Amino acid sequence: MLTEVTGIRYVTPLREGGSVPGVVEADDLGTYVVKFTGAAQGRKALVAEIVAGELARRLGLRVPELVRFQFDPVIGLGEPDAEIQDLLKSSGGLNLGMDFLPGSLGFDPLVFEIEPAEAGRIVWFDALIGNVDRSWRNPNLLIWHKDLWLIDHGASLIWHHNWKTAEQASAKPFDAADHALSRFSPDPAAAAAELAPRVTEELLREVTALVPDEWLDGEPGFDGPDEVRRAYERVLLARAGSVHERIVLVAGQKPKQDAPDWLRTWVDGKAAK
Numbered sequence: 001m002l003t004e005v006t007g008i009r010y011v012t013p014l015r016e017g018g019s020v021p022g023v024v025e026a027d028d029l030g031t032y033v034v035k036f037t038g039a040a041q042g043r044k045a046l047v048a049e050i051v052a053g054e055l056a057r058r059l060g061l062r063v064p065e066l067v068r069f070q071f072d073p074v075i076g077l078g079e080p081d082a083e084i085q086d087l088l089k090s091s092g093g094l095n096l097g098m099d100f101l102p103g104s105l106g107f108d109p110l111v112f113e114i115e116p117a118e119a120g121r122i123v124w125f126d127a128l129i130g131n132v133d134r135s136w137r138n139p140n141l142l143i144w145h146k147d148l149w150l151i152d153h154g155a156s157l158i159w160h161h162n163w164k165t166a167e168q169a170s171a172k173p174f175d176a177a178d179h180a181l182s183r184f185s186p187d188p189a190a191a192a193a194e195l196a197p198r199v200t201e202e203l204l205r206e207v208t209a210l211v212p213d214e215w216l217d218g219e220p221g222f223d224g225p226d227e228v229r230r231a232y233e234r235v236l237l238a239r240a241g242s243v244h245e246r247i248v249l250v251a252g253q254k255p256k257q258d259a260p261d262w263l264r265t266w267v268d269g270k271a272a273k
Ligand SMILES: Nc1ncnc2c1ncn2[C@@H]1O[C@H](COP(=O)(O)OP(=O)(O)O)[C@@H](O)[C@H]1O
Pocket: 014, 015, 016, 017, 018, 019, 020, 021, 033, 064, 098, 099, 100, 101, 102, 104, 106, 140, 142, 151, 152, 154, 270
């Protein structure tokens, strides 16, 4: 299970992206970026954060620690913005926390240099999880202590918004032309040779076991949380073997992403900022 902490002080909202996470201090003296269950993106965004983030970590990519975060809206009563107040009030109970990296900088592809092998691993990983939210406009990458850290996987695993078409969706091309790391000569086939064999059923089970039951409960068409976990594992296992063959790195050959409307608006909105 992920470590569980309890919030003791709401510090500030982070308005950069769409989901307005909060910086919150916890009872373990740590500071966390909290993604709230009451956000418009819903609990599936939090499921995606855990499945993608914990898989990345096990493949050797850097992801700040994730924790189960108990939040009592009472600690946010000092927040003056009425919309954020509503968000906090609708998020009492279990939320998702990510260790806050103090002093980190947003990654800028024109300023930082990334090794081709690392770029390849991240582009391949984003194709594996269908992450449409790591473009050069909105990289969702941080530089911290001179290393590259991955954040914000809430918009990945887009097929979990329509399980019926998940298997077909997983056979579609992955457009990486706008990827934040596409200019660093990524070689997805080399990354796949290294990482795909590590994406085993056992590893995926370990990852999906970390998702709280209450975020998987009640999924239409499934008989309980464990069945939903198996669905996440099946799609990722199927993709791992061949997704590198479908990565499009050259602009102009744009495959259509199979994202629901609300998600495309969300991603495009963030890109415009
Ligand atoms: N672990 C972290 N440490 C430091 N800053 C963070 C961390 N996670 C997110 N941020 C900052 O908060 C912003 C919003 O977080 P993000 O996870 O991208 O959520 P969203 O885009 O859904 O609002 C990021 O762009 C980044 O500037």
